[in-house]
Every structure is written in structure tokens, then in C-alpha cells.
Amino acid sequence: MNAQQSIKICIDSKEVECQVDQTVLDAALNAGIYIPTLCYHPDMPNFGACGLCAVEIEGDDEPSLACITPAKQGMVVNTSSSDLKHMRQEKLAQIITNHPHACLVCAEREGCAREPCSLNVPMAERCCEKFGDCEVQRVAAYIGIPEDTPRYKPRGLPVFEDNPFIVRDYNLCIGCGRCVGACTSIRGIKALGDLPDPPELIDHSMFPEKLIDRGCQFCRLCIEVCPTGSFLDRIEKIKDLTPCQENCPAHVDIPRYLRQIAEGKFKEAIDSIRERNPFPTICGRVCHHPCEEECLRSEIDNPVAIRPLKRLASDYVMMNEEKSPEVIKPTRKERVAIVGAGPSGLTCALELLKMGYPVTIFEASDKLGGMMTSCMPDYRISEKVAMYDIDWILAHGIEGRKNTRIGRDTTLEKLRNEYKAVYIAIGSQDPAKLNIEGSEMNGVLYGLPFLREVKAGKKPKDFGKRIIIIGGGNVAIDCAKSSLRLGAKEVHLVCLETRNLSSKDRMPAHDWEIEEAEEDGVSIHGSLGAKRILGEKGRLTGIETIVCTSVYDKDGGFVPKFSDKKGPSIQGDTIIIAVGQQSDFTGFEDLELTPWGTIKTDETTLETNIPGVFAGGDVVQGPASVVEAVGMGSRAAVQIHLYLGGLEEDTVSPIQKPSPRISSQEDFLKKRIDIQKIVVNERLLGFTEVELPLNNGEGIGEAVRCLQCDLCLYLSKVPQPPVDMLPFKAEKINAVPEGAGVYTLYDEDKNVIEIKGTANLRQILKEKLESSDKIKFFKFEEDPMYSKRESELLQQYTQQHGEMPSGGDELDDLF
Numbered sequence: 001m002n003a004q005q006s007i008k009i010c011i012d013s014k015e016v017e018c019q020v021d022q023t024v025l026d027a028a029l030n031a032g033i034y035i036p037t038l039c040y041h042p043d044m045p046n047f048g049a050c051g052l053c054a055v056e057i058e059g060d061d062e063p064s065l066a067c068i069t070p071a072k073q074g075m076v077v078n079t080s081s082s083d084l085k086h087m088r089q090e091k092l093a094q095i096i097t098n099h100p101h102a103c104l105v106c107a108e109r110e111g112c113a114r115e116p117c118s119l120n121v122p123m124a125e126r127c128c129e130k131f132g133d134c135e136v137q138r139v140a141a142y143i144g145i146p147e148d149t150p151r152y153k154p155r156g157l158p159v160f161e162d163n164p165f166i167v168r169d170y171n172l173c174i175g176c177g178r179c180v181g182a183c184t185s186i187r188g189i190k191a192l193g194d195l196p197d198p199p200e201l202i203d204h205s206m207f208p209e210k211l212i213d214r215g216c217q218f219c220r221l222c223i224e225v226c227p228t229g230s231f232l233d234r235i236e237k238i239k240d241l242t243p244c245q246e247n248c249p250a251h252v253d254i255p256r257y258l259r260q261i262a263e264g265k266f267k268e269a270i271d272s273i274r275e276r277n278p279f280p281t282i283c284g285r286v287c288h289h290p291c292e293e294e295c296l297r298s299e300i301d302n303p304v305a306i307r308p309l310k311r312l313a314s315d316y317v318m319m320n321e322e323k324s325p326e327v328i329k330p331t332r333k334e335r336v337a338i339v340g341a342g343p344s345g346l347t348c349a350l351e352l353l354k355m356g357y358p359v360t361i362f363e364a365s366d367k368l369g370g371m372m373t374s375c376m377p378d379y380r381i382s383e384k385v386a387m388y389d390i391d392w393i394l395a396h397g398i399e400g401r402k403n404t405r406i407g408r409d410t411t412l413e414k415l416r417n418e419y420k421a422v423y424i425a426i427g428s429q430d431p432a433k434l435n436i437e438g439s440e441m442n443g444v445l446y447g448l449p450f451l452r453e454v455k456a457g458k459k460p461k462d463f464g465k466r467i468i469i470i471g472g473g474n475v476a477i478d479c480a481k482s483s484l485r486l487g488a489k490e491v492h493l494v495c496l497e498t499r500n501l502s503s504k505d506r507m508p509a510h511d512w513e514i515e516e517a518e519e520d521g522v523s524i525h526g527s528l529g530a531k532r533i534l535g536e537k538g539r540l541t542g543i544e545t546i547v548c549t550s551v552y553d554k555d556g557g558f559v560p561k562f563s564d565k566k567g568p569s570i571q572g573d574t575i576i577i578a579v580g581q582q583s584d585f586t587g588f589e590d591l592e593l594t595p596w597g598t599i600k601t602d603e604t605t606l607e608t609n610i611p612g613v614f615a616g617g618d619v620v621q622g623p624a625s626v627v628e629a630v631g632m633g634s635r636a637a638v639q640i641h642l643y644l645g646g647l648e649e650d651t652v653s654p655i656q657k658p659s660p661r662i663s664s665q666e667d668f669l670k671k672r673i674d675i676q677k678i679v680v681n682e683r684l685l686g687f688t689e690v691e692l693p694l695n696n697g698e699g700i701g702e703a704v705r706c707l708q709c710d711l712c713l714y715l716s717k718v719p720q721p722p723v724d725m726l727p728f729k730a731e732k733i734n735a736v737p738e739g740a741g742v743y744t745l746y747d748e749d750k751n752v753i754e755i756k757g758t759a760n761l762r763q764i765l766k767e768k769l770e771s772s773d774k775i776k777f778f779k780f781e782e783d784p785m786y787s788k789r790e791s792e793l794l795q796q797y798t799q800q801h802g803e804m805p806s807g808g809d810e811l812d813d814l815f
Helices: 024-030 082-096 135-143 178-186 221-225 243-247 254-262 266-274 280-286 306-319 343-354 383-394 412-418 447-455 474-485 511-520 626-643 696-703 709-714 730-734 761-771 786-801
Strands: 006-011 014-019 054-057 076-078 166-169 231-233 336-339 359-362 399-401 421-424 444-446 466-470 490-494 523-525 528-536 539-552 558-571 574-577 613-615 741-746 752-758 777-782
Touching: 006 024, 014 024, 054 082, 082 135, 178 221, 221 231, 221 709, 243 254, 243 709, 254 266, 254 306, 254 696, 254 709, 266 280, 266 306, 280 306, 280 383, 280 626, 306 696, 336 343, 336 412, 343 359, 343 383, 343 626, 412 421, 421 626, 444 447, 447 474, 447 574, 466 474, 466 539, 474 490, 474 511, 474 574, 511 523, 528 558, 539 574, 613 626, 730 761, 741 761, 752 761, 761 777
Parallel strands: 006 076, 336 359, 336 421, 359 399, 421 613, 444 574, 466 490, 466 574, 490 523
Antiparallel strands: 006 014, 054 076, 166 231, 528 539, 539 558, 741 752, 741 777
């Protein structure tokens, strides 16, 4: 008989079709028939230790465990009878006798938040913090706890809290074996030992005290599969995205591409990155890597070197003559205009093209790429390297029109007439002015024009030897480091902010940029404001400063305050002002602006006050980073697609489920690699890239350090006892009483949408039926004290989760 051949069995008088290699439990669950269990998990081999899944099979004298009994053609199965109920209750009583369960049998358990206890039950006998969101609690409620179940006697077993991430409380362990099975069969690690054979409830004494000594790599799968609070996570539960991916403005699937690098699959890694960020070569060099700030590996030692690994993969592809991408032929007739060829505009253009839209980019300058190609010094990224990503984007079939400025060569109105939608991403490429005495003197330069000259290989006329930079951001730092490379003997950086990086008034430049500038020889003078520029006989001689006592107010607003104390005068012969950036709105006068001089857009759609005109990137959020501009460009593409009548599902990429196995312990224990740089004396000889690349072996070794936090997101859900709910239809609502009570609304995936008390259940449910098509199921409780009941349910959830309900799987089991 072929393993894929179907057979038919009968379960609870229902004909069920299943595969010959399936168990009775698998067949039942696939048919929507619930059978209780506490040791079963759909991603693991069946164990059969809890005994709760007993069923009756016609012709057999004794009940059988559904999880280990193969389905056979013509089999007749009964999953519920008085005998089975009694047997399951006996098994359940054996399981929870050694587990705190006072709250499960308490008459006041509904709506109880566990603390304080109105009956003064000793804390050791109460349920744990998972009460209200506990699998044992749900299964016990379904089966029923026998009245003669012995009272729990506290055992005083150890609680281990010194392992990274994982808190283990053996007082809560029911011995189901799921944690052991998951570590063994899913991860392939065996950090928790082996399951007993024949199957039986395991004893906590088999677990090691120090998990890392047994090869644990802290994937936290044991926490995910545990039906009790025996394994708890120190960190917030990962729901949709890993912390690194969540903190990446482009939401790149970082764990996936690190896995691919760890396997030496560099081209596949670049393909994964490009799904969300088309600039891997650029971001591999200049990204401020907010992903690393949230990397959970830092809980063990240091975060994974994510940005350098991106560079490794992109360099590999670039040096191995990657094939040009296939040209994408538009499939839709609605044309879209993109104004600005920086990272936001180019990202939006590519995403729209992939969704089928013909796209044209209008760029005011003679080169594409915005500040990536016109301002960023070569020691960060050369124009040639930056153009690799840009050329790859254009090769998909995007038309780029250079030297086309809105307000000079065409108009916004004309674009609106010729295109169905317009995306404005012109950036913030003009310098903010500093109006102080002497700012018009010869020898006073501004940061962005200075960096453009340097990028073009030019040195400003009469550039001095003693340079003063005014400003504390990344542009100011680049001006300082570039000045040294142009031959300056002294470079002084004066800024309002403090050099103390732990202060709220800290310099806005990135830590590593500041440190590298000081390594190069830049002298930083913090907490000083430029009062006036000094000169003598028409020649610039320095600046006079004033002491700045604070920069930001309690809300983070830029409100600098100064003392009466005079600061030092600093001598210099060239001053570069780099105190901010702004946008040029010539040709965009009809757009509404914010008080901060950026384009005002809808927070969700990014649409401006002009219908069909959208905006994003620095021109909306203010000067930011490449990856932040990429993220906004992607958002804009989705919103433009929806505006033009597209479907949201068109914008969702298919999920690629990875292998659940993880690496060897030896590789995992490696420390973070030190990223090497060229020595200072060599740096200052020119604009050679400072950071040295990893070699393939170093990169693979570093990528293996990733905890692969995302693997738990691909874990199948354990079947839960059915929740009584009704289809959200008129005939069902008409049967609801008009009295007071509390209702719960669910979407099609049975995620909670709303919990609310009302004086008239039927009336409010009818109103909801007319106003929303997202509600698919509902349930209700009649209760004249509906406000009290609503408060109880919401209070219980809030105390357990630290936030009010917002809809989602985590709320289903509360009600």
C-alpha cells in the first residue's frame, strides 16, 4: 500500500479521509475533531505519556491512545463516552497532583488575577503567572478535574534563574516530555536528554542545571512547547518578527540571510536581503545597524556582526560577476512618477515595478542615488560601489530621467496629469543656515556642499590648515574626517551637545563615528555654542563660543539653553557649518508642510494634501539613514498600490519555512569577531575605505553565532479545546437577548477583535454587523453587571500581559 494512499475511517459517526501513515489523533485533528492531550505536539514524533488521548475503537476490549494508534481502513473510533471521560479525569488528576492547581478548582477563578487571593490560598499552591493563558488550565477545563483530586503539597523544588533567557521552575513541571522531544527531534541538540522508552511522564531530576553545559543554544523552543509555566522567558514573547527584524526599518529577514551565510550561500543571502532592501552593498557599509541593538545574542555575550555580514555577501556577489536581473514587463496600465532618485525613491520604484506598474524616476541632478553617490565620503563608500546597487535596480526596467527638476523642467501639475500617482522623495540636501555674526565671511563653508566637492574629488579654494566644524551630527563628523584627509593639521568640532554619550543631551552622531573621528585626531568640544565668527583684516581667525547648559527639553524638543559664562575662543582659518539639513520646495509650493519644514502626509497612507500625491523619506521624516528611507519607500509603494485599486495580498511575500535544526555547540560558542580597520596613519593619506571586509571563513563563523530566534515562529500550533462561538450572522444575532452583558468579537482566524460590555447585547451586535465585515464569530455572556464583568476580563488580561487587549491569537483562550 502506497504511503500516500488515502483510507477512510469513522470518528464519532463522521466519515474521515486520512493517509495510511497517520495516527488516529492526526486524522481526528485534521477533521476538526478535538481529542485532549498534553504531551502531543504536531511537529514532534508522538510520545503518548500523558494518556489523555485515549479513545475507544470498535472491536477492541480496551481504549487505545490516539496519538500512537495507526489509522486503519474502516476503523470506527469513538472519542467521547462516560468511560473515556472518567479515564481522562483520572489521568489528569495524576498529572496535576504534583502541580499547583488551587486556582483551577477555585469557585472564584473566573476573572481572577491570581494576586491578591480572596481565599488566602498559600502562594505555593496557586497557579503560576500563566494562569489565564495556560494550556493545562484549558485542557483541565475541558476534561474536568475530579472533586477527589488531592490538594497540592508544595515540593520546594529548585528554580533556576541564572541561564540566559530561560527561567526553569521544576515545581510546575508535569513531566509531559515536550521540551525534551522538541530539543531532540526538532532542534537536534539533546540538551535536555532523551525521552524514556517506554513512554512515561519524566522526572525533573533528569534536567541539567547549567543548560549551556549540555549544548543548549537558547533557541527557547522549550518555552514555546511547554504547556505550563515550568519554562518561562525573561524577554517578551516574539510574535511576528524577531527583535532584530522588528528594529530594522526595512524589516529585512535577518535570521534567514544569516542562516544562508552560515551555510556559505552568499547569493541566496543577497536575494533574501533584496526582498526588503535593494541596497545590500551600500547598507553593508553605511547602515547604522539598529538590528544589532536588539540582537538577543547580546544577552549571552555580544550581538552578531550583522552589517559586516551583509557586506561580505554583497561583496561576494559583486566580485563574482552576478548576472543582471531579468527585465520586468509592467502588467498594469497605471503609470507612477517618482520624484527623487535617492534610496526612498529607488526602493519605491522597484517595488511598484514588481507589482506591475510602469515607473519613471525624475532626478534633478546629473546622477542617481542622492546623498549615497553625491555626499558620502569614499572612506565610507565609493560612488562605484554605490552604483552597483543602483544599476541593479535600474536593470529591472526602470526609466531614470536625470537633470529634470520640478519647477524648472516640468511641474508637479503636469506629472499629476500624466501619471496616476506621484511619489515625492527629494530628500533634504540643502544645508541649514547658521545666522551668527561673521557667517558671511570668506572661509565659511557649509557641510553638504563641502562634502559634494570632496566626493567629486575637489578641494575647496583657500582651504586652511586649522579647521573648525560647527555641529554634532554625522554630517559634521564626515566633514571633520574629510578635512583631515585633505591635509588639515588641526580639526576642532564644536557642538551644543555633550560628548557624554549616556546623557540625554548627547551628540546625535553615532557612537562609532565619534570614536573613529577621535582616533583620526579630531578634537571635540562639547556643550558649546558658536556665538560669533572672528576675523581680522578680512581673514577668518576662529570662533567665540558660549557654554550650552542643556539642548533638549523633557519631551525631547530642541530647546538649547545657554549660561552667561563665556566659552573658549577657538582659532581656525576655515569653518564648516553642519548644523542640519532642509529640503528645497521649489515647484512644490502647493504641498502642505509641517511646522518642522517637512511635507505633511497621512501617517498611514503617506498621501499628501493633494490626492494621488504621496511623499516619503527625509522630506517627510527629516534627515535620517539609508535604511530608514528604504523602509519608507517600501511603505509608500504598498500604499500607492492600494490607492490604485490593488489588493493587499499582492504585497505579501510567501513564507519560506527554514530547517528547524541548528548548528553545533562548538560553532555557537564563538565570540563576536573583531572588525578590522586600516591604521590611522594610512587612513589619513586618502579616502580609502576604512573598514576591512571579512573573509568567507570569518563570515561563516560569525553567522553561526545567530540564535535563530525566528525558528519558533514557524512552530505549529498545539490543538486547543474548542471555544464556543457563533457565526456572526443576522439569524444568530437575532436570537441574542436584548438584555445587558458582555460580548467578544472574533475575526476569521478566531483572533479577538473586541471585548465590550453593553446594556443591550442584540442592538449593539446588529450595529456591528452593519459596520464591519471583518467580524466572523462572536460569543456573549448575559450579565446585568456587565461593566463589572468587562472590567474583570480586561483587568485579568492586562495584569497577565502588561497591556490592554488589541486582538490576536493570545486572547482567544482568555474567554
